[in-house]
Amino acid sequence: MEKRIKTLYIVTIAAIMAFLGMQMYWLYGRYEFSLREYEHHTEAVIADVIVEYNKERDKKGTGDINTSYSMSHGVDSAGNTSRKVTVSSSFNGRKLLGIDEERNLTDEEKERLAEIVSDSLQRIEEKKLSIDASTAPSDGAAWAAMRNFELEVQSPFTIQGLDSLLKKENINAVLSLTTTDSIMWKSAMYGHKSFVYPHFQIISPYSELERKAVIIDCKIPTADIVREMGWTLVLAFVLSILLILCLISMIR
Incomplete structure (x- = not known):
């Protein structure tokens, strides 16, 4: 009889330990699910904020610079379809001088125009590109990249501008600008790796043809995640505790 009771105790302890292990594993899975859910929700919000920021940049554009772009298609030696885009920028002299009518500039206006553009001429000269865009997912993506190039010329992307809009959405992130090794045609998200101090990164291109992108490093507020899991944690x-108390009572 005593042997049976000992066996029953051992089985009971093993069952409770297994239950506690499964409970911890389930809580861990629930926590990970909440982290991923926060990441995807925040990623969607950031995407909307970037669209809004680009609209603001577009409104700030003075129109002093004209940008022309074209696209051509061909077939490479392997028989694959190739795509080439050409983008160039130039000053809108009449816009800079405030002249609306079509007429030849006077000598005085030409001298004034030369003074206005002298400080920015090199910047614009560097804004001439002719690159292979065969990796673009579609012609539409290539055209969008050329329009983003024009937007960057007219109103350069700034960390401060995007950060102010992110804070309005209660998103505190560390932003940095980078140049990618190859052209990025869409944003990429890299999920959290740490369980204790989780954070994730979003790399979003803002001038694809120049391989310019912004890195948004977001820390996940674990306190908020745990608070949302409050009732689940309390119940578990x-x-x-009840199971442990029952075990102690049985042993006594």
């Missing part, structure tokens, strides 16, 4: 804790 209460059940675990």
Whole structure:
């Protein structure tokens, strides 16, 4: 009889330990799910904020610079379809001088125009590109990249501008600008790796043809995640305590 009781105790302890292990594993899975859910929700919000920021940049554009772009298609030696885009920028002299009518500039206006553009001429000269865009997912993506190039010329992307809009959405992130090794045609998200101090990164291109992108490093507020799991944690804790108390009572 005593042997049976000992066996029953061992089985009971093993069952409770297994239950506690499964409970911890389930809580871990629930926590990970909440982290991923926060990442995807925040990623969607950031995408909307970037669209809004680009609209603001577009409104700030003075129109002093004209940008022309074209696209051509061909077939490479392997028989694959190739795509080439050409983008160039030039000053809108009449816009700079405030002249609306079509007429030849006077000598005085030409001298004034030369003074206005002298400081920015090199910047514009560098804004001439002719690159292979065969990796673009579609012609539409290539055209969008050329329009983003024009937007960058007219109103350069700034960390401060995007950060102010992110803070309005209660998103505190560390932003940095980078140049990618190859052209990025769409944003990429890299999920959290740390369980204790989770954070994730979003790399979003803002001038694809120049391989310019912004890195948005977001820290996940674990306190908020745990708070959302409050009732689940309390229930799991209460059940675990009851089981342990029952085990102690049985042994006594």
